[in-house]
Amino acid sequence: MQLDRIDRNILSVLQGEARITNQELADRVGLSPSSCLNRVRKLQDAELIGPYLGIVNLAKLFRSVTVVATVSLKDQSTEAFRCFQEAAQAIPEVVECHVVSGSFDLFMRIVAPDMLRYNAINDQLLDVLPGEVNISSHVVLHTPKEFSGYPLNELWEGYN
Template structure:
């Protein structure tokens, strides 16, 4: 989503705190940003309404729940037409194992992160991708061996000058 307005330092501080602790109480958040609880809550609600906060999620420790395999996949399409890109993007929505997709520049068109219960499940999904999606020229798979730096939020103070 495109930036709608200029955020002030308090809005940025609220966003920074919430991305690292979405369960913080409004009272504690208001103290950390130097606002009254009612003013802080108004700002949070406005940030939500304007789309700066898209939702709240829990970071699940998947390793404690089950075994998985994470595969980072690059995909190239035969032809670069809007119809082909749209068809591919609609098709991958049908695969809940595809947890992220980026359209990228360079030697391939898409970068996917896929999480499956095991390699056999991934191989079946890979076969489904190849056989059910016209226009796919190449799929290259890279099995993640370790998750050495998980996502922990954006460095808003460095991104916004």
């Protein structure tokens, strides 16, 4: 799908304010409400936006521990990666999992109610491929910058 400046503006606005009304969005990007809604629907159909998520403030709800874990697999086969990824996807507390290049194979973010539960998750992941998995855990102490969306304008500038 070819994106023009208006489509890019729509994406930028929705990324930061997913609950904005169509009227407000149309005003911000300089379109009529019906044209704006049509463009948003096309962007959704092309799977360029969505699903829409609400960001939950965990600290205000209850205590939790966030762990960034790096994973190395001794067996570098496609089957070993598939098996480990399926196991990670099945654990709700594994909120992110990335296959990466470099000195380890996967990068995961795990949010658990406490260290006892994190330890159980760690053991569960180690047992996926016994003796073949090395997990290095890093407990998040403070997050000075949360994810708040992609730098779309900077990425578009670099793309052109």
